Amino acid sequence: MPCGGGDIGLNVWSENGDVLFYAARSGTFDENNSLLKLGRVRLRLTPNPFEPGSSFTQTLNLQTGDVTLTGAKGPLKAQVHIWVDVFRPVVHVEVSSNQKLSAEARYESWRHQDRVLKGKENNQNSYKWAPQGEVRTRHDSIAFRSGTVEFVHQNRPVTVFDVTVRQQGLEAVKSQLFNPLQNLVFGGVLTGENMQSAGTTEGEYQRTPFRAYALRSHSAARSHSLTLALHTSHTPSLPQWQQELQQTLRAAQHNPKAARQQTLTWWRSFWQRSFIHVQPGKSAPNSAEWQAGRNYQLMRYLLGCNALSQWPTKFNGGLFTYDPALTDSTLKFTPDFRNWGGGTHTAQNQRLVYWPLLKSGDVALMQPQFDFYLRILRNAELRSQTYWNHPGACFTEQLENFGLPNPAEYNWKRPAEFDKGLEYNAWLEYEWDTVLEFCLMMLDAQQYAAQDVRPYLRFIESCLTFFDQHYQQLARQRGAKSLDGEGHLVLYPGSGAETYKMAYNSTATISGLRTVLTRLLALPPQVGTAEQRRTWTALLGRIPDISFRETDGHKMLAPAKSWERVNNVESPQLYPVFPWGLYGIGKPDLETARNTYRYDPDVQKFRSHIGWKQHNIFAARLGLTDEAAALTVQKLQDSGRRFPAFWGPGYDWAPDHNWGGAGMIGLQEMLLQTHERKIYLLPAWPKSWDVHFKLHAPYQTTVECTVKDGKVQNLKVTPESRRADVAVLLQ
Template sequence: MLSVLFISLWLNNNAGAQQTELLNNNVVWISQSKNSSESMPVGGGDIGVNVWVEKGEVYLYLSRSGTFDENNTLLKLGRVKLKLNPNPFEGKNFKQELILKDGYVQIIGVNGKLNAQVNIWVDVFKPIVNLEVKSNHKVVVEASYESWRFEDRITKGKENNQNSYKWAPQGVVKTLKDEIGFNGNKIEFSHQNKDETVFDVVVKQQGLENYKSTLFNPLKNLKFGGVMHGEQMVAAGNYTGQYLNTPFKGWTIKSVKPSKSNQIAILLKSSQDNSLTENQKYNATKSFAETKKWWNNYWNKSFIHINSLDTLANQVGKNYQLFRYMLGANAYGLSPTKFNGGLFTFDPQLTDTSLKYTPDFRNWGGGTHAAQNQRLVYWPMLKSGDFESMKPQFDFYLNILKNAEIRTEAAWGHKGASFTEQIENFGLPNPAEYGWKRPADFNKGMEYNAWLEYEWDTVLEFCTMILETERYNGENIEKYIPLIESSLTFFREHYTYLAKQRGTKALDANGHLVLYPGSAAETYKMAYNATSTIAGLKTVLQRLLVLKSASEQQRKNWQAMLNTIPPISFREFNGKPTISPAKVWERINNTESPQLYPVFPWGIYGVGKPGLDTAINTYQLDADVLKFRSHIGWKQDNIFAARLGLTEDAARLTTLKLRDSGRRFPAFWGPGYDWTPDHNWGGSGMIGLQEMLMQCDGNKILLFPAWPKAWDVHFKLHAPYQTTVEGVLKDGKVESLKVIPESRRTDIINMLK
């Protein structure tokens, strides 16, 4: 009975502490914003909204997963402006707060005797943005929908970096206008993709027109938009204006009469939605309660709260939570969270003053995916237990599997799915990276690009993530097995094919595949037996072999392929062995450190594993690794340091990653190498912090393998075999530890002892 009482008290105390700690992470502003770069994110389901108050008016940018136009730009769904009369935001007292626990933004203004509150939230379960206005005196509410796509717009120069044409448009590229207008007292807006899109251009470019009718095309007939309406509000006319450098047109609805309570709903619609229409009865109060409950559960699922005398360490903990909030906004999207801004980009000239383009702009494309970057957004979701949020990324690859197989067969006549690095959301290489000015006889399957040539292996990381969701959470991954097998088949078939082009033997003298030409990330080019590829192939195959649902024939095939994977190569620095990026290579093209990929993501080397000293030598002595080291953007040196148990380096680099961004919202990092907010910057920071706290090796759970004793922390993380670990570390000692299931407690190793 006493033990039950103790556990109950522990649960209640720690649950209460978590709620208090989360409240301490709320972002509070007591002055209004200068522009959209000083916005605050709010989101849910697959919708992201930037919220800010500027010159007494509330603004919202609307974004939703999957809104790709003809050119594969990820279009915003417009801007909303809210104005109250008399105006509570013209007074001296102002407060805007992101209330993390419940997932919404609250804005309070006091002007003399008038005080008002605006709550803004996104329904997690229905694609609806809600604005709730409450005031102690009656006010008139004006809500306007503003669009810069009221007419066709030609995109020139670097502006085409927002779409799939990038620096190589073929003729005039236009962002086509939306259909916008009043329907009674509602404002309706929509974008309908025309018959021909960039998909058709790419298929023709890459010689796949004979297969066009069978290829997956997510742009075809895609229509998206929305409806805005308010209780007791009527149409109130149009106006024009300019925000920063972008002209726009506005449509306004207005209160029929002054009121103390006003409700505005913006239903976002897409032809990909299942059934929701604006005619369905909607209960905003119920929506708010259900949305709060979802966010409460989200935060209870996982967290890392740091309480230290080091203020930068506290920033790290806070910003970890803020970035996870941004990721949670796309839990149910049909498209993955983009590495280059997610759902929370803002006017581009506020990131780069030379880019005076519309709010639709983001560098590195909308429907184009850089797989090396995307992976860093999704790896941290395993330990945070956000398995449902990983599904859009897994389905991205599943949806394009057939296209990848078709292009492989067409180009080389063999089986397997070839997934390139700069890949479109329909599974073909980005047309600019594929190259328009390519030799006539250049291989149709290849990108004519010095950075991307022969880089195929990033898909193996997503295959491993899929396998890990089965190991961590018991997920049924049966539908993804063909994706994993086809990705592996490509390497076996393609490198057998290439070897036979050169000579009579398919394998080397040891019976191994000859992985040449290859690429160790984008850095070591024309590589022979790239270490990152070898480590990936070995890890995926070994993981498949222990899959309980596998048949004997599958295991036999996987083992046979595993036997053909060559060993990792080594070299020396200062007379000490280090991991080599490849056996040999011709040139260095970028600044990644794939010689440490066997540490992360592949986990072959690490704390408590054989060869740790060699991996540490690589981190500390390899001249390229030292030259490339940084915390900016997608750099993952902080993760390497954590995985190697190098506490001082891990803490320093992760602190540099996750400290305040320098923008008003602390987790709007970037642009780094990509864009703002830089989601692979935040993702790599999350991974590093998680690995400092907890690492998993087979059944073993290593706690605090690279954690500074001075950082007090309360955390809850997920481990393999449906395990959660929640603990409190204070003054270098574990004050409490809860492991579910309790049977896994014997697998815990406290590395601080």
Template structure:
């Protein structure tokens, strides 16, 4: 390893040019919604495609949860032009990453038109702008499959919180839709009784119900479709794939060369519809005031977003059939989709984000509505969600972390009430398969549980005693402070409460078994525990121990304004009660054990490598690297479970261990073209398509191949193949950015800001 001192390139301005080579261009229409293109901004996501001469959009927005906790689409918009430039002529559809929009152009004979679709970043407004070579008539139809109550049956309930165990008559209630003020208004108003009430009763929390946070109560969401100089033109019916729909049409009053269509969206908590309508009208009025200024603000935001961070592989030799170039391009596409929920109240869901489409196009047996996604809408699986959010640190996308952080802050009180009600001790208990109101998913909690079984536990072979993933979000909060100087004060009560749960609960469990709360060395006995969903009924799970140690150590390392003397004494004492991890021999080599002992293996994760990622106890430049590498190379379970599919993270482990060939192979497989028309619509993997934890883990592996940190040290190219040219810009702790160009196996240029951090850079 050598410290590298390089001259700073006079200009790193090629990034925008390189980004343009990542744009997606299609020259033929799509066959169906499965061949759609993502488009979005703020917290709104669209699927955009052209089919049978019509331009179609699926509308989605963060936080549109119905009574059953399905994350509902907001409908579909169909645009038809007459004469029709998209009917069997020349065609082009382009996603322009630089500006965040999708443009469709078509020409039939002498008639041509351009349709630009874009979403405002700072307001929930969708714009559809038509420009024709001659005067065209435009017809915009709002289409909905929720024109009547629907009763999901069988697997269709996997889209809501009931999953495979519906209680009574589960109904997806109809929306309210009609013409209003020369447009189409549509909204869903949650009824007073929701799945929240069912779960509270199921889990024995009725006595504290009035103190529990309930995001489904009085929730109203929807929007309005309006067109400049357009007027209502009646209704229609039809069927798209397996789903019947009703449509409400707007038609241009006269043919024109330009048409402007907007969809304004609004979500609020209100006791009655007029309050929601008032907020919607304000959004509509703002959308009409100065669309050019809104466009400029949106384009400027996307420009800054792409300037913040990038990884362009083989930027001077763009070749769609080159696996490593695909890896870099699809990294950018995944980051684009994450940017479409930059300012949502709710996190980007791992199982499709804002870009799901008709499920029959993912699984031919699932002939359900476009509202379907597997593993629930309001249900959050922490092991999967973390992989969506970890890449945002090195990307410098600190604003994008806020929805996930706020999600947990809102649920803190509910998680603490669980501990107080069930076990009469403090601390926040967060389970896996967590509802957006902080309680376990009712199907995973299990309706068929023994009456004597601990009400605080999920009666579930995969999930029992798994509550340590929240520690990763604690670390993300601390990392945000370290990376960008973000104030950690709002997060300290949350982090402390999560730690307190483990300290209190495992002493509580020990006292149920015997007279002593700690073992003979004065340490917690973390039993029963869990090594992810895999090593069950674990004693001193390695992932849990390393997580507790890491978060406590990082708390104590915070600058002195954080934490009182009493708090720091408490953290120090707690750290002293955390036991050491265990080791074992694998094929004659010392390796990290998943736990001191366990009773069974239930899944195919590798938590014995969680000390490598996410906890960073082992890695390049750190003690014990050989033992961690042995675990990756020789542990029989790790070998058996290794894969690139879905949430598998072996590419990240390999990168952090400096295993270049293994990291490159698995990361390329992660980020190679999805096999669908849009290259970054991976999945379904173990979850759903597009699989965002598949893409997120791919991003993480690529980042770690390029840049790793240990304290103030910055390791460059710790697992980077010598034959991969790259131009990259990534973020590091202490408000640092690192931009570099590698050509022909050499780091040709390096820019480190602030300049004082250059001395901390080590090139591998």
């Protein structure tokens, strides 16, 4: 069961009479760019109200963001309450009982010694299937200090950053590159009120050996409290890190009641911002549509646990991965494992985690993803300057947290003459347009929540400049002209997601460039200088038109003007529908987009609800109610795991956050869509489903609506002046 807040995530459970939790925090990248967990805590009470045969409940309270475990055996009753401080990196464990109990808390680490990673286990880091020599997860330093357990991982001077820079021929600019792994130190301290150190023991859990460092209560009592304080910083000095950790611990212990109230206030505000309750008066756990509504809320909670982080929520498990053998019984790896890397960000997947935060009113939660790109902007620009001697930021698809391509995907076995700026990879070559979706998110954050877009203008412009400069340069290398006969860019070679490769004028790329430029020009006149606007206007004029094709007399959006091969199972011919919004409800030529969904042979073949598949979103945006409902329910139905929103692994890992994100987006789009100032309500909603929801729309607007028995029974639009822009489309 997940529990978290701020940028900390816990997996909480009870087993054989013990209460356990894993602790994870954003940004804990080791030398190999694995996203390491911060350990496992085990709590044992004596006499034990949780031992087998006792009465037991475990509850995740979404409204307050905490987990409570309650046990009773005979007259003995006890409760363990676990919560995370939203504003400080601190976990609180509070034990209360009707009889005096003794408590033992163990900090358990599988990193008490070095571990050599072999085979698929390297998929948790940036080396993946192409390690260069032996790869080790280095041991942590763990020790008892004054009745506490202190644990720390300090990155060694040489990391995968250095290996990647050398591989990709960037040594000349290395000193200018942002390096998040350098001098990174992270860990924490476990301490208990009225507790003392009680030695170490060895054990094994889920096939992984560990060492436990125990704290034991001085005496039995009716209440006990534990504190797990965490700290991450960039410092070459371990004593300095320890001093900062103690400051965090003192702050946590100063006034925990006030901290609890602050946390409760934050979660209350979070849940008041938005919600979707499907079949609210007909709570039925076996109902597929009820599950969809409940699991939407659970997925939003998982995202809320990383609200105040410096780093984005990872698509491949976020903060809530667990022992890999419970996802794939063949994997004898540690809880640090996740497929597709820890510091590697797959942009096509990351975007699905962040798109739903606009309509849920959680624009503030998008800040870590935006900051991620701002930090690595200079690195992406240095790539363009070094390889091609032109301006603009080049962001590849499998992107390290330091802004360079993943070294395994970049490929060590490259032809000597191959362009050093390209990934030598059949799936990823020439795929660099996903960053435009994050440009649009930045513009949408301004439109939805009045967030100042000016800090992002240089980033957006640099991304656009890359396409303009790079494709004109490629055209000049092929011939005498930099544009085609109509004065348009020739976007070749390009890519339609990872699927349509060596594409000429990819529809997804054209749609992205056109939408971002159009939105830039629609910004208030005080944003951007006259010269900037002339530049944007000129570039918009150089964007080519989308291509079409026909099947059995049906006009459809084509993936590109032409392509050489199909390499994956995505449907980028529908990206003009989502995310780019060029086609949809209330927009021209809706039938062409619907034809694409219904008749395109690849769309038909690739249609699914698994993982990052987006067909539920496409169907909702096209007003195809039955298809949208069926696919979204499949997306958001119970996962089959003990926690219903731990989907996956899909194409990635469990819990699959881009699976959940795509489900959230689909449900939102069934309820509310917008075009310019128009708000379309219930454009793809089944009349037989009751719903009560509150969602956000552009221009700082919220819409709260109740549908019961096929009729809108209550509609509240804030501000009221926007009510005239609302059109109810429930059929």
